[in-house]
Amino acid sequence: MLTIKNLHAEVEGKQILKGINLEIGKGETHAIMGPNGSGKSSLASVLAGRDNYTVTEGEVWFNGKNLLDLSPEDRAREGVFLAFQYPVEIPGVSNLNFLKTALNEIRTYKGLPAIEGRDFLKLTKEKQQLVDFNANLMNRSLNEGFSGGEKKRNEIFQLAMLDPQLAILDETDSGLDIDALRIVSNGVNKLRDAEKSFVVITHYQRLLEYIVPDFVHVLYNGRIIKTGTKELALELEERGYDWLKEELHLKEA
Amino acid sequence: MMNSNEIIDDIANKEYEFGFTTDIEMDIAPPGLNEDIIRFISAKKNEPEWLLEWRLKGFAAFKKMQFPKWQHFEMPELDLQALSYYAAPKKKKQLNSLDEVDPELLATFEKLGIPLNEQKALTGVAVDAVFDSVSVATTFKGKLKEMGVIFCSFGEAVQEYPDLVKKYLGTVVPHSDNIFAALNSAVFSDGSFTYIPKGVRCPMELSTYFRINAQNTGQFERTLIVADEGSYVSYLEGCTAPMRDENQLHAAVVELVALDHAEIKYSTVQNWYPGDKDGKGGIYNFVTKRGICKGNASKISWTQVETGSAITWKYPSVILQGDYSEGEFYSVAVVRNKQIADTGTKIHHIGKGTKSRIISKGISAGRGDNSYRGLVAVGPRADNARNFTQCDSLLIGNDCGSHTFPYIESRNKTAMIEHEATTSKIGEDQIFYLNARGIDTEKAVALIVNGYVKEVLNQLPMEFAVEAQKLLSITLEGSVG
Numbered sequence: 250m251l252t253i254k255n256l257h258a259e260v261e262g263k264q265i266l267k268g269i270n271l272e273i274g275k276g277e278t279h280a281i282m283g284p285n286g287s288g289k290s291s292l293a294s295v296l297a298g299r300d301n302y303t304v305t306e307g308e309v310w311f312n313g314k315n316l317l318d319l320s321p322e323d324r325a326r327e328g329v330f331l332a333f334q335y336p337v338e339i340p341g342v343s344n345l346n347f348l349k350t351a352l353n354e355i356r357t358y359k360g361l362p363a364i365e366g367r368d369f370l371k372l373t374k375e376k377q378q379l380v381d382f383n384a385n386l387m388n389r390s391l392n393e394g395f396s397g398g399e400k401k402r403n404e405i406f407q408l409a410m411l412d413p414q415l416a417i418l419d420e421t422d423s424g425l426d427i428d429a430l431r432i433v434s435n436g437v438n439k440l441r442d443a444e445k446s447f448v449v450i451t452h453y454q455r456l457l458e459y460i461v462p463d464f465v466h467v468l469y470n471g472r473i474i475k476t477g478t479k480e481l482a483l484e485l486e487e488r489g490y491d492w493l494k495e496e497l498h499l500k501e502a
Numbered sequence: 503m504m505n506s507n508e509i510i511d512d513i514a515n516k517e518y519e520f521g522f523t524t525d526i527e528m529d530i531a532p533p534g535l536n537e538d539i540i541r542f543i544s545a546k547k548n549e550p551e552w553l554l555e556w557r558l559k560g561f562a563a564f565k566k567m568q569f570p571k572w573q574h575f576e577m578p579e580l581d582l583q584a585l586s587y588y589a590a591p592k593k594k595k596q597l598n599s600l601d602e603v604d605p606e607l608l609a610t611f612e613k614l615g616i617p618l619n620e621q622k623a624l625t626g627v628a629v630d631a632v633f634d635s636v637s638v639a640t641t642f643k644g645k646l647k648e649m650g651v652i653f654c655s656f657g658e659a660v661q662e663y664p665d666l667v668k669k670y671l672g673t674v675v676p677h678s679d680n681i682f683a684a685l686n687s688a689v690f691s692d693g694s695f696t697y698i699p700k701g702v703r704c705p706m707e708l709s710t711y712f713r714i715n716a717q718n719t720g721q722f723e724r725t726l727i728v729a730d731e732g733s734y735v736s737y738l739e740g741c742t743a744p745m746r747d748e749n750q751l752h753a754a755v756v757e758l759v760a761l762d763h764a765e766i767k768y769s770t771v772q773n774w775y776p777g778d779k780d781g782k783g784g785i786y787n788f789v790t791k792r793g794i795c796k797g798n799a800s801k802i803s804w805t806q807v808e809t810g811s812a813i814t815w816k817y818p819s820v821i822l823q824g825d826y827s828e829g830e831f832y833s834v835a836v837v838r839n840k841q842i843a844d845t846g847t848k849i850h851h852i853g854k855g856t857k858s859r860i861i862s863k864g865i866s867a868g869r870g871d872n873s874y875r876g877l878v879a880v881g882p883r884a885d886n887a888r889n890f891t892q893c894d895s896l897l898i899g900n901d902c903g904s905h906t907f908p909y910i911e912s913r914n915k916t917a918m919i920e921h922e923a924t925t926s927k928i929g930e931d932q933i934f935y936l937n938a939r940g941i942d943t944e945k946a947v948a949l950i951v952n953g954y955v956k957e958v959l960n961q962l963p964m965e966f967a968v969e970a971q972k973l974l975s976i977t978l979e980g981s982v983g
Contacts, residue, residue, distance in 0.1 A: 297938050301930075321937035330938075337935045340926075341953025350949060351939040358940070390953070411939065 256307035267471030283468035326358035330413035380436030434459030454486035531588035560687025563678035659695035674757035693723035729764035762797030774810035781840030784812025795827030819848035822856035837870025846876035866902035
């Protein structure tokens with residue numbers, strides 16, 4: 250579904266991604282871990298199309314389409330979803346109105362008619378219950394005055410509503426207490442199916458106890474230096490990243 | 503994929519939608535401002551002697567006045583002698599019905615989306631169409647008359663209802679109020695007159711549509727609305743003008759009078775030609791609008807959506823004279839390219855228990871400069887007066903300006919006055935967030951802006967709220983960079 254080949258990207262002239270290779274198949278869940286500043290969130294931003302990143306080399310293919318040729322909105326319409334690390338607040342725009350606009354933009358792109366008001370409300374109710382999102386927050390202005398946890402939960406609610414093929418969760422666990430973490434993870438797990446793929450970016454193994462990945466990748470200095478299964482995450486938790494860094498330096502030396 | 507700069511260029515070069523001109527034979531007075539032209543206008547309109555006297559008093563006041571210096575922009579050079587003060591489409595004889603209106607004029611208004619044919623007109627809205635200096639048609643006059651509602655051109659009112667006009671003209675905005683009001687008093691050509699009799703709730707929206715067409719003319723119209731005891735009226739004005747390289751002056755006066763328990767709701771959707779992207783051309787919109795809540799428990803509410811004009815300079819005001827009367831001001835002012843807006847309101851609390859509410863939303867994009875200027879004055883008699891002011895500014899891009907000049911003068915200890923203000927900027931982050939949900943940049947800006955101005959647009963009559971929303975989206979297209 251998603252193929253990343255030798256991806257290089259820079260921001261403000263500084264090279265951040267230095268040759269990422271990654272293959273994500275349908276229905277798979279990949280975790281990306283790594284120390285601070287290794288390029289995890291940059292990878293998410295590049296995939297979503299944030300324009301202060303410049304891709305200098307490499308390719309990204311999504312369902313046979315060159316993702317890097319598409320505008321951010323078209324990537325979303327094609328089925329790429331980024332759950333933001335820091336969701337923004339937009340005063341005066343109701344959460345539901347925003348979601349309806351987004352949903353209809355995606356439907357129009359796919360050649361579907363706009364969703365009927367009644368069907369939309371039915372869908373919101375269903376998804377809101379599925380991911381256990383507070384119904385009172387649906388009519389509020391988008392993320393305005395939401396707590397950190399509420400914002401993250403709203404990202405998962407949006408994910409449920411827009412039903413993408415590939416969801417990238419950028420440190421969705423940061424700033425969540427243990428209860429919120431459980432709720433968010435439950436929501437994600439309910440959305441997992443054979444058609445949908447997930448990229449879970451996180452610092453901590455803790456999240457991966459709830460959202461169990463098929464693969465774990467370690468990103469360091471703009472490159473994936475190790476790939477394994479969920480056991481790798483446990484090893485990292487125990488030993489930290491230093492042994493990997495050393496291994497890498499030995500290889501390069 | 504277009505980047506934001508390309509989108510901006512694309513839009514900056516986009517033509518003003520209403521910039522066409524109408525080719526029609528006109529009666530145009532030679533340029534120049536003097537007593538002769540005032541007498542000419544007055545004679546042309548067959549006015550009674552008292553009105554001519556009043557005009558001349560206005561002119562005398564005007565001659566003694568200087569242009570103000572306190573505004574937050576550089577006063578453009580105005581050569582008032584170079585303007586023509588009367589321009590009217592030529593007509594062969596007195597018009598008796600719409601069928602006799604020049605088809606070219608009907609076509610013009612049709613093109614502007616204002617069909618004057620009653621069958622085609624928006625149901626529930628009566629329109630007075632003003633073309634350059636004169637009113638060319640008023641729809642649904644007959645139907646309104648059945649209820650005793652008078653809705654006609656100002657010129658007609660002077661002929662048919664001279665006593666009413668004489669009783670109220672200049673009582674809210676005196677002939678010597680300010681230099682532009684004085685100029686208007688001297689040379690005003692037409693406008694609308696409305697009278698709602700006691701206890702009548704006007705069954706439809708009343709609306710004036712102003713169109714400037716001729717070159718080198720100014721538009722100086724007067725609107726006078728009187729709501730008698732216990733009556734209600736909702737009034738809307740819209741405006742457009744052709745694209746011309748030279749600036750044109752629009753110096754109108756609007757007076758509202760609300761008697762006991764009466765309510766007037768006055769809405770403006772202003773879309774005068776704003777000039778091109780370098781600030782060449784455009785309308786100078788220097789207007790005096792004021793209402794008086796003369797009666798107890800009366801109410802006046804101004805709602806304005808200002809998107810056009812090179813310079814918008816006006817402060818729709820309310821004098822709360824009657825006890826327990828209420829004044830409201832809801833405003834959205836948008837500037838982009840090199841547009842300037844210096845607008846706001848003045849509320850004078852005179853009667854006891856008077857209330858006022860001010861919601862102002864300024865949006866600045868491009869190199870536009872937006873100022874809110876407001877006065878809340880509470881007099882010694884206004885026990886328990888209350889005011890709430892909310893004044894928000896939204897910035898789009900890095901080259902625009904936004905300023906707030908609130909004045910509060912309270913001479914009563916029991917008054918409660920609240921002022922809240924915010925300034926925010928549409929961020930790349932907000933846009934990207936919406937992009938990442940499948941919403942393109944144009945729609946994202948529209949969504950953010952409409953969210954921001956919702957509180958004000960909600961005040962507009964339904965049909966116009968939708969129009970205003972569209973207008974805002976068009977105005978701001980591509981402003982993000």
